[in-house]
Amino acid sequence: MIYFDSAATTLEKPRAVPRASAWAMTHLASPGRGGHAPGMGAADLMYQMREQAARLFHVGDPERVVLTYNATHGLNVAIHTLVKPGGTAVVSGYEHNAVTRPLHAIPGVTVKVAAGPLFDSDGVFAAFERAVTPEVDAVVCNHVSNAFGFIQPVDRIARLCRERGVPLIVDASQSAGTLDVDLEGWGAAFIAMPGHKGLYGPQGTGLLLCGGDAQPLLYGGTGSLSARQDMPGFLPDRLEAGTHNVCGAAGLLAGMKFVSRTGTARIHRHEQALARRMMDRLERVPGVTVFRGGENQSGLCSIVLDGMDCEEVGEELARRDIAVRAGLHCAPLAHRTAGTQDTGTVRFSFSAFNRPDQVDRAAAAVRALAGGAKR
């Protein structure tokens, strides 16, 4: 099978990842719940995982690395901490439902959309300059659009937020593991990311990097200050109620070690080269629209075929053993901004394990479909 759906979940993992998770299942217990060897072993692993993440994402203190279930979980914590009922948030025009739905769920929140044209970094930044005003409680922006691979100008947006004293939440779901994600450099209030995409960990893992205080979403046991009924005031305990996903954390640690060893820049170049190869092969095919940026596009290629529903294209490719993602990618706002809300797109997203010959085979399959499409 050719798997080009890594923007959803990377399927092929470094061999150490499943090995580490399986080992943890039968050798490690719950961190912070006992002084015995399996409990302390789990504690050691969790600390190593936090340290690895702290190094990778420029977090000065491993205590500020919180293990979550996924990026959505982290984004919910961040948004509910900073945006209160009746408040105001600014989001980019390329946000995922993981951002827009939590905001929608808070009563009376005003959401200002700082939308700029697709792959127009200056246009996006100008929109943020207009939207980030003193009454704004938080800015939420993804680093890379999951629908189009548009690398948004987060460095500049972060500087703007610092200058205007507005907290910034970054959704690094599509950039963690391929681009520089920098909690301290950006001065972000929070950065959320999944463990199962570019960090090559198992599903059910994510990280929330905290630049400041946070309000818990879940309440319960933490293995600390047990005599008290309020949640501990310190991280990570404040946000990690209940038993940890230690098996997931073990796999995530192995995945992050792979990313560190390989180098995020190298992985990014590899994936970007695959995406460009795919776009080179498709953009002159009649009936195929390719959404192409420049340096500000990550390793992802989104297309539309005239006369064919994107879901039909996805199904046809699946029949040929090529896995892609079609539709709105849980990002209707991004598709509205790009003008593709009615058609959706077919998305090819790559990982460190994909090869150029796979791209060529998939491109040939799309060409064949385009040739047979009703126009």
Place this chain on the structure above:
Amino acid sequence: MVYYLIICRSLTYAQRTAQVLERVGISGSVQRAPKLISKEGCGYCVRVAERRLTDALTVLRREGMAPKQVFLQTAEGEYSEVKP
């Protein structure tokens, strides 16, 4: 043997404390804080040898990690708080 127990607010903080000490050659083991001295419920501490306490406290203060409480653990298993 007599040890000192440096009480930490959380397991992660205890691990960080032990790591900071380890970097300067002071061995400290992370362990559950005895119930007798852990008034707010489950807690963790870093145990250091008696002769290393002064150095340990100096290092931790330098790192901005001065402990809130330190207990002396006697050979008989009794605890008494010391004011660092």
